[in-house]
Amino acid sequence: MTDVDIFISGGGVAGLTAAAAFGAAGFSVVIADPAPPITDASTEGADLRTTAFLQPARDFLDRAGLWPRLVAHATPLQVMRIVDAGGAEPIPRVTKDFNAADISDLPFGWNLPNWLLRREMVARIAELPNVDFRSGVGFKSMLTRTAHARVTLTDGTSLTTRLVIGADGRGSPVRQAAGIDAQTTRYGQKAVTFAVTHAAPHDNISTEVHRSGGPFTLVPLPDHEGKPCSAVVWMEDGAEATRLAALSEDDFNAEATARSAGVNGDLTLASRRMVWPIISQTADALTAERTALVAEAAHVMPPIGAQGLNMSLADLAALLDLAEADRDGLGGTAMLDAYARKRHTDIRLRVKGIDLLNRASQAENPLLRDLRAKGVEALYGLTPLRKQIMKLGLGAKG
Numbered sequence: 002m003t004d005v006d007i008f009i010s011g012g013g014v015a016g017l018t019a020a021a022a023f024g025a026a027g028f029s030v031v032i033a034d035p036a037p038p039i040t041d042a043s044t045e046g047a048d049l050r051t052t053a054f055l056q057p058a059r060d061f062l063d064r065a066g067l068w069p070r071l072v073a074h075a076t077p078l079q080v081m082r083i084v085d086a087g088g089a090e091p092i093p094r095v096t097k098d099f100n101a102a103d104i105s106d107l108p109f110g111w112n113l114p115n116w117l118l119r120r121e122m123v124a125r126i127a128e129l130p131n132v133d134f135r136s137g138v139g140f141k142s143m144l145t146r147t148a149h150a151r152v153t154l155t156d157g158t159s160l161t162t163r164l165v166i167g168a169d170g171r172g173s174p175v176r177q178a179a180g181i182d183a184q185t186t187r188y189g190q191k192a193v194t195f196a197v198t199h200a201a202p203h204d205n206i207s208t209e210v211h212r213s214g215g216p217f218t219l220v221p222l223p224d225h226e227g228k229p230c231s232a233v234v235w236m237e238d239g240a241e242a243t244r245l246a247a248l249s250e251d252d253f254n255a256e257a258t259a260r261s262a263g264v265n266g267d268l269t270l271a272s273r274r275m276v277w278p279i280i281s282q283t284a285d286a287l288t289a290e291r292t293a294l295v296a297e298a299a300h301v302m303p304p305i306g307a308q309g310l311n312m313s314l315a316d317l318a319a320l321l322d323l324a325e326a327d328r329d330g331l332g333g334t335a336m337l338d339a340y341a342r343k344r345h346t347d348i349r350l351r352v353k354g355i356d357l358l359n360r361a362s363q364a365e366n367p368l369l370r371d372l373r374a375k376g377v378e379a380l381y382g383l384t385p386l387r388k389q390i391m392k393l394g395l396g397a398k399g
C-alpha cells in the first residue's frame with residue numbers, strides 16, 4: 002500500500018497538467034491511465050486535434066513548468082475573426098475582427114497540437130521524482146473516509162491518499178464511484194477535425210465561419226512543408242459529418258474550401274480526418290468526500306471559443322491555490338467546499354453560453370441566420386461590450 006498526497010485518475014491533457022502542477026508544488030502524486038499516451042502524430046490513434054491555450058491557461062502551464070517546453074511549438078493567436086456566410090451563397094457577408102491588441106499586449110492565446118502536448122507533459126512529469134505515472138493501469142474503485150481515500154487500481158494494487166482528482170474524461174469512473182450524476186445535452190452534431198495547408202497566409206488569425214450545422218473554425222499552425230497551415234474543427238449534423246469524413250481527399254478538399262467561404266484560399270488536407278461527437282455535460286456536483294472532479298469529468302461543451310480545456314486549467318488553478326494555501330487541509334471538507342464555490346458559477350455560465358452560441362451557429366432557417374448576422378454586427382458596434390466579451394472569453398470574471 003502506497004501513501005500519497007494526491008491520486009489523479011486520468012492521463013489526458015488535464016490529468017497530465019494536474020500531475021505536473023501538483024508535483025512542481027511539492028505534493029507527492031500518483032497518476033494512472035489505462036491507455037498509454039500517444040506522443041507521436043504518425044501513430045494510429047494519435048490525438049490530432051489542437052488546443053488553443055488562452056492567456057490564463059498559459060500562466061498555469063508556466064506554473065507547472067510546462068510552458069518553457071511548449072513555447073517553441075506554439076502559434077500565437079492575435080486576431081479572432083468571425084465570418085457569417087449564412088446568405089443564399091456560401092460567401093462572407095459579415096466579417097468582424099476581435100484583435101487582442103484592443104485589450105492586452107499579449108495575443109489571445111497560443112495553439113498547440115494535442116499529441117505534442119502529451120509528449121512534453123510526459124517528459125516534464127519524468128523530471129519530477131515525487132510524481133509516479135502508472136501508464137496502462139486504471140482506477141477501479143475507492144473507499145473514502147473522513148481522513149483519506151483508499152483507491153484500488155485495475156492491476157490489483159491499492160493506495161491511500163488525501164485527495165482523489167477525477168480527470169478521467171466525460172464518462173469519469175471516479176465521478177461514478179463517488180455517486181455523482183451528470184446532465185447531458187446531445188445536439189446530434191459531430192466535429193470533423195483535420196489540418197489543412199492553404200494558399201493565403203493565416204497572419205495568426207483564427208477564423209470562425211458560420212453558415213449552418215455549426216461553426217467551421219480555422220486555427221493557425223506553423224507552416225507545413227513550406228505552406229501556410231491551419232487546424233480545422235468543422236461541426237455538422239452527425240450524418241453529414243460522417244459523410245464528409247468518408248469522402249475522397251479531392252472531394253473533401255473541394256467541400257472544405259466551399260464551406261470555409263474561401264477565407265484562406267483553396268484548402269488541402271494535411272492530416273487524417275477524425276470525428277468527435279459533440280455534447281454538453283455538467284456533473285451535478287464538483288466534489289464528494291476526499292474527491293474533486295476537474296476538466297471533462299466535471300464539464301464538457303462544444304468546441305467553440307476554445308473554452309473546454311481552458312476551463313479545465315481554471316479548475317486546476319483553483320484547486321492548487323487552495324492546496325498551497327493550507328497544505329494540512331489538503332482534500333478536507335473546507336478545501337473541497339471552497340473549490341466547489343469557486344468554480345460552480347463560472348462553469349454553469351460558460352456551459353450555458355457555449356450552448357447558446359452553438360444553437361445559434363446550427364441555424365438552418367434563413368431568418369435565424371439573418372438574425373445571427375445582425376447580432377454579430379450589433380455586438381461588434383458596441384466597443385465597451387465588445388472588449389468586455391473579449392475579456393470574458395479569456396476567462397475574466399463577468
Ligand SMILES: Cc1cc2nc3c(=O)[nH]c(=O)nc-3n(C[C@H](O)[C@H](O)[C@H](O)COP(=O)(O)OP(=O)(O)OC[C@H]3O[C@@H](n4cnc5c(N)ncnc54)[C@H](O)[C@@H]3O)c2cc1C
Pocket residue numbers: 010011012013014015016033034035036050051052053054138139140141168169170171174192194234277295296297298304307308309310311312313
Ligand atoms: C474537436 C474538439 C476540439 C477542441 N478544441 C479545444 C480548444 O481549442 N481549446 C480548448 O480549451 N479545448 C478544446 N477542446 C476540449 C478539450 O479537447 C477537452 O477539454 C480535453 O481534451 C479534455 O481533456 P480531459 O483530460 O478532461 O479528458 P480526456 O482527454 O478524455 O482524458 C481522459 C483520460 O482518462 C482516462 N481514463 C478513462 N478511464 C480511466 C480509468 N478507469 N482510470 C484512469 N484513467 C482513465 C482516458 O484513457 C483518458 O486518457 C476540444 C474538444 C473537441 C472535441
